[in-house]
Amino acid sequence: MKNLVILGAGTSGTMMANHLVSKLPKKEWKITIIDQYKTHYYQPGFLFLPFDIYTSKQVKKKGAKFIPKSVRYIQEKIELIEPSKNKVLLEKGEELPYDILIIATGTKIAPEEIEGMDGPNWYKNIFDFYTYEGAKALRDKLREWEGGKLVVHITEMPIKCPVAPLEFAFLADSYFKNKGMREKVDITFVTPLGGAFTKPKATKALHYLLEEKGIKEVTDFNIERVDYENNKIIDYAETEVPYDLLVTVPTNMGDALIERSGLGDDLNYVPTHKATLQSKVHENIFAIGDATDLPASKAGSVAHFEAEILTENILRYIKGEPLKEDFDGHANCFIETGDGKALLIDFNYTQEPVEGTFPFPGVGPLQLLKESRTNHMGKMAFRWVYWNMLIKGIHIPFVSAQMSTKGKQIEQVES
């Protein structure tokens, strides 16, 4: 009997377990998946929780519901990966040998990286919304907040779902409008980037929306510390931005497990071949989702496309065939823009988000890079798709792993 071990039962790990269970012969392969938590969180919902759009129940479910019965599901912290021995060590001492290992341990916030961030005012007037705890604490704060300077801030790139902070700013604008207190709130968006988003084309469209909603922008801001006594953030160029309520996306890092095992880069991401998803660490170790160092967006939709290709490559690896170099960095993200509208972007390693329709060329119904109500419905439907199709590894009709250029106004690629 051979062993395939999956580390992490988040979006990527759960999808891989579901894909592989039907593909690997049960008589030859035993699949094991490990996660420290019993709960599977719907992280895209953390964006909506602070504004009382989703309830806390809508963003978490029992992980066991989504792991196939014939897969061994262990709920324990993973202590160490030992590539030279083909073994994984769990916290309570159990050793798991593997023939193939899939690393899907994701990324998480590291507020301790910035002086003063998770100090005495953490969850008092400094919040994150990238964790369940943070999003919930922020919801409680917003329910009673009387207004002032709201600063929405990105600490450093890369972060998962790079559009989420911007969406947060847009949703905050509608939230306070609906509460009849928009004039009491001053919203500023602070980013280390030169503009609103990481891709120039989308930045233009998004900058326009920020202006329209009266949200101020501070760009090229590389934070050095949070002066929590005087309520301001300060960057290396001594620029200061004062706040009454700071909503920050702290540095994102891979799990400390990767560092302990000596497998990661500076941010604990696993060096991975960008087209095959085989790790550069060892040929029988593969990596997927937020845990990799791929130059693609860290998003559930990306992990979904990766899962289809990784499944194929694992089957090829077992048969001793050359791996398919198929992953093109395809990402497909709805951007919530407030007031019941959203925009949709579709891009990959080399192709920037463009205008057009999706998924049917020329028909839509979704509009790329343009605000619409249908897009918003799409974003809301994504929660259902996530729980019922995506993590169960069911193919989403009409959306292929590789990006399609049909129905899009494609322009020359900038390298």
Add this chain to the structure above:
Amino acid sequence: MKKVIGQKEIDVNEEGYLVDFKQWDREVCECIAGECNIVMTEKHWEVIEYIHDKHENQEPLSIRGIKKSGVINIKEFYQLFPGGPLKKATLIAGIPKPKSCI
């Protein structure tokens, strides 16, 4: 497009970044620095050397990386190349503007 830097005609993109690193030399470097109101010192050259090393090994540049460079700390980096140090330092070093992100 072409731009005369020092005595030479150099190929640059619309933001002024060198297109062909082979055209870079110390004189070109000092001229670009001058346009940014920077006078090159020993310390500046050390940073440029570090940036070239990274570029050669295809390792991405980042503010975080500077912290671990062993050459300077971030504060000094900002003092040496005021106002967007990564963008300025790469411009002067003759390599493409860093794509910090995805």
